Amino acid sequence: MTVETTMTRPLAIDDEAADLLFREARSIRTFSDEPVSAEQLAEIYELMKFGPTLMNNQPLRITWVEPGESRERLVPAMAEGNRPKTQSAPATAILSFDTAWTEHFAEVFPHAPQAVEMFAEEGARLEVGKNNAWLQAGYFIMAVRAVGLHAGPMAGFDADAVDAAFNEGTGHRSFMVINVGHPGEDAVHERLPRLTPGVAVRTV
């Protein structure tokens, strides 16, 4: 970080990292032929796993769908506009939450495993699982960028069909599908406007 940067922007990471993760990062909709490596995909989890969750519950489950037979099963479950993207991405992750995340509680919260009783009621368990998996999805997208890849997150898909094809018997429920790779031609539209701090932020 240069002195000038320190003086103009109070960042603890350098401008290049801030651009890569936040300011210049874009959701991409076309992919080049450049492959992704198994090491890169593995590293995404090795970074994002450290993001905090409620009582360390970590309900997110990641299913990497490889090109070939698996992808052929995924593409028809995507909304029509998301099919060409998903067909051309070198890797695609289905993000699900584990409805039975409490089964891992003693492992992730070893100093007070009895606290799992707070989530005995199914509604509370599902709600906490889903919310914290969405939180982890934010870490996942940041980690995709941190390893030098680009993410194309999608909500347009038939979650029941994805669950039938990929989550059968697991108790996992899909909530987001993210294409991962390098930008192809016309990978992005013009960036859409962000809300001003006047709308999104206040101080009391």
Add this chain to the structure above:
Amino acid sequence: MTVETTMTRPLAIDDEAADLLFREARSIRTFSDEPVSAEQLAEIYELMKFGPTLMNNQPLRITWVEPGESRERLVPAMAEGNRPKTQSAPATAILSFDTAWTEHFAEVFPHAPQAVEMFAEEGARLEVGKNNAWLQAGYFIMAVRAVGLHAGPMAGFDADAVDAAFNEGTGHRSFMVINVGHPGEDAVHERLPRLTPGVAVRTV
């Protein structure tokens, strides 16, 4: 980034940034007297606002609670174990989602404002608003760290009481409270275990 790092870890950000954001970052529970600056708090939004959301909907609303009268109203709404932390943090953010996020849709999705009709039904609108605000909470925590501050996210509070005290008449619903500052004494316990890739990740 050194050549060695490139060879052993496929990161696009340097190790210092990866440690700051992910690997060494911790949720803190005590705070030092070191103040936070208004510029740092403002920069958090200037970074996190770029994180992707469904149709760019950006439902997260941030309320910074300053020490003094505002904080005195917040502390009693926190779970007992979270009160000392919240009392001693130099800044605290209430994260809420806007139940009426669709009112800003034409501004954030100007090329297809009619798509807002997909969310005419209240249940769908609330669900999409809440989920995407949790997603943005992930970006928020990463941005806190990117400006060199530490986050202490908390779910233990009375959301109805927080909404009554801070969200009256806004249609915003609180879902997380995050203390922000610098670590004090005994700021962290030993890090809790993360799930192995064998539990959280699979490839099909």
